[in-house]
Amino acid sequence: xxxxxxxxxxxxxxxxxxxxxxxxxxxxxxxxxxxxxxxxxxxxxxxxxxxxxxxxxxxxxxxxxxxxxxxxxxxxxxxxxxxxxxxxxxxxxxxxxxxxxxxxxxxxxxxxxxxxxxxxxxxxxxxxxxxxxxxxxxxxxxxxxxxxxxxxxxxxxxxxxxxxxxxxxxxxxxxxxxxxxxxxxxxxxxxxxxxxxxxxxxxxxxxxxxxxxxxxxxxxxxxxxxxxxxxxxxxxxxxxxxxxxxxxxxxxxxxxxxxxxxxxxxxxxxxxxxxxxxxxxxxxxxxxxxxxxxxxxxxxxxxxxxxxxxxxxxxxxxxxxxxxxxxxxxxxxxxxxxxxxxxxxxxxxxxxxxxxxxxxxxxxxxxxxxxxxxxxxxxxxxxxxxxxxxxxxxxxxxxxxxxxxxxxxxxxxxxxxxxxxxxxxxxxxxxxxxxxxxxxxxxxxxxxxxxxxxxxxxxxxxxxxxxxxxxxxxxxxxxxxxxxxxxxxxxxxxx
Amino acid sequence: xxxxxxxxxxxxxxxxxxxxxxxxxxxxxxxxxxxxxxxxxxxxxxxxxxxxxxxxxxxxxxxxxxxxxxxxxxxx
Numbered sequence: 001x002x003x004x005x006x007x008x009x010x011x012x013x014x015x016x017x018x019x020x021x022x023x024x025x026x027x028x029x030x031x032x033x034x035x036x037x038x039x040x041x042x043x044x045x046x047x048x049x050x051x052x053x054x055x056x057x058x059x060x061x062x063x064x065x066x067x068x069x070x071x072x073x074x075x076x077x078x079x080x081x082x083x084x085x086x087x088x089x090x091x092x093x094x095x096x097x098x099x100x101x102x103x104x105x106x107x108x109x110x111x112x113x114x115x116x117x118x119x120x121x122x123x124x125x126x127x128x129x130x131x132x133x134x135x136x137x138x139x140x141x142x143x144x145x146x147x148x149x150x151x152x153x154x155x156x157x158x159x160x161x162x163x164x165x166x167x168x169x170x171x172x173x174x175x176x177x178x179x180x181x182x183x184x185x186x187x188x189x190x191x192x193x194x195x196x197x198x199x200x201x202x203x204x205x206x207x208x209x210x211x212x213x214x215x216x217x218x219x220x221x222x223x224x225x226x227x228x229x230x231x232x233x234x235x236x237x238x239x240x241x242x243x244x245x246x247x248x249x250x251x252x253x254x255x256x257x258x259x260x261x262x263x264x265x266x267x268x269x270x271x272x273x274x275x276x277x278x279x280x281x282x283x284x285x286x287x288x289x290x291x292x293x294x295x296x297x298x299x300x301x302x303x304x305x306x307x308x309x310x311x312x313x314x315x316x317x318x319x320x321x322x323x324x325x326x327x328x329x330x331x332x333x334x335x336x337x338x339x340x341x342x343x344x345x346x347x348x349x350x351x352x353x354x355x356x357x358x359x360x361x362x363x364x365x366x367x368x369x370x371x372x373x374x375x376x377x378x379x380x381x382x383x384x385x386x387x388x389x390x391x392x393x394x395x396x397x398x399x400x401x402x403x404x405x406x407x408x409x410x411x412x413x414x415x416x417x418x419x420x421x422x423x424x425x426x427x428x429x430x431x432x433x434x435x436x437x438x439x440x441x442x443x444x445x446x447x448x449x450x451x452x453x454x455x456x457x458x459x460x461x462x463x464x465x466x467x468x469x470x471x472x473x474x475x476x477x478x479x480x481x482x483x484x485x486x487x488x489x490x491x492x493x494x495x
Numbered sequence: 496x497x498x499x500x501x502x503x504x505x506x507x508x509x510x511x512x513x514x515x516x517x518x519x520x521x522x523x524x525x526x527x528x529x530x531x532x533x534x535x536x537x538x539x540x541x542x543x544x545x546x547x548x549x550x551x552x553x554x555x556x557x558x559x560x561x562x563x564x565x566x567x568x569x570x571x
Contacts, residue, residue: 071540074544077545077548078516081548081555082509099569100569210537211536213533214533217532224528224532224538224539226525235522238521239517239518264568264569266568269559272559273552273555276555280548484564
């Protein structure tokens with residue numbers, strides 16, 4: 001048995017041990033299972049948000065993209081800094097509403113604020129449809145990692161099945177607490193792997209990072225400016241990509257669930273700040289690593305695996321295996337959160353709403369677990385089929401979810417928000433996104449999801465202005481404003 | 496909803512950071528980088544982006560420490 005495989009097995013045992021520890025605190029009800037009863041502290045919430053947000057992309061996609069398209073990859077920085085800001089600015093409003101009205105999900109909020117279950121149902125369907133392929137993609141990534149780390153002794157299929165077995169056990173054992181605790185451990189692993197791993201690779205080849213850049217400039221000068229060597233990172237691509245990913249990602253259920261999971265507003269605030277710092281810092285050496293790969297690995301066939309390949313070549317085998325286990329950690333921390341969030345959503349937003357509205361906390365908890373198992377099995381089948389279309393589905397996943405943004409954010413700020421505005425913005429936003437994905441591809445160089453978001457925004461404003469809001473919307477927004485700004489208002493009036 | 500001066504400054508700084516790393520400013524910096532791809536031996540464009548991402552993080556950190564409405568706690 002090779003060292004990589006031993007480390008992988010030890011790593012899996014440790015992760016399962018953490019989930020078991022979390023399960024000892026599980027109260028067997030849906031609130032505890034879905035959002036850890038709103039009990040997470042700063043350290044765990046920071047890392048569960050960060051590690052969930054950035055997946056195997058951090059280890060494979062990011063170096064691969066910078067290797068291929070150059071410094072334009074660092075548009076990525078916009079979606080490492082600002083998601084933390086949004087997690088606080090938007091998230092604190094949802095956190096407050098979760099405490100005041102008992103929401104466990106975005107859908108429950110949409111149903112209540114618009115007083116129309118149709119909006120929530122639409123959101124649930126969209127979120128499940130666009131989240132599931134992401135879970136399968138993490139499984140595909142893990143299949144490849146298992147294959148590579150075991151030196152081929154574990155096949156892709158065995159790796160995928162093993163991965164999902166661990167996922168199901170993890171989520172079943174500990175719910176949100178299990179997922180969050182293991183995310184925290186995996187987040188530490190990710191940071192060490194990416195920052196120290198990439199630094200060691202650079203130092204193995206050049207005396208310093210600065211020298212590495214100077215030397216690579218002689219070989220790949222086009223990588224140092226936009227639009228990069230292949231002309232891919234245009235200004236339209238830049239703008240639409242960051243807007244779509246930064247805002248779109250905020251609507252995915254594995255992120256919105258975390259709005260409600262913090263112990264207090266203080267926890268949410270500092271977790272948001274530290275997430276921005278954590279996510280931005282993990283990529284500090286990635287451009288240098290990607291650029292030097294053109295010298296040490298010229299003409300790489302698959303740019304996505306250059307970083308693991310360099311680790312195996314330039315760092316000690318035990319360290320390289322540990323870092324690659326970090327890549328596995330990145331995949332697992334995203335996939336388990338997605339699986340957990342989608343399962344919880346089906347239980348609270350579908351089963352409770354449409355199948356059995358008498359279901360008690362324990363019943364919903366059981367349903368969430370069954371849903372996770374079913375979703376896990378579906379994802380395994382998708383991953384084992386390795387469908388070519390999955391890439392297309394993933395490309396539109398962010399866009400599909402981003403079309404929910406005006407309806408969700410509008411209802412926490414704007415008293416004129418109406419259910420008609422929400423409904424038509426979602427429907428026409430999705431239609432535009434599909435149209436600009438499959439028929440008129442990326443008009444003017446802007447990504448399809450960006451067009452979907454823009455149309456959703458426009459439709460939302462027009463229809464809301466033309467229709468009459470319900471009193472519940474105003475009541476909820478007034479409640480938020482009074483809570484956060486009530487004292488300030490009073491002070492201003494007394495001046 | 497009434498924002499205080501400190502909160503407005505933080506939001507303006509965050510918005511400024513976004514403006515500085517997007518067109519049309521980004522186009523100017525990119526054109527400058529074509530003539531001078533390295534600054535202190537680091538990619539010029541990367542340094543520019545890092546600078547504004549850093550400023551955004553610092554503004555966020557200052558806001559977290561100083562803004563009063565960001566210090567509210569919910570009590571049932």
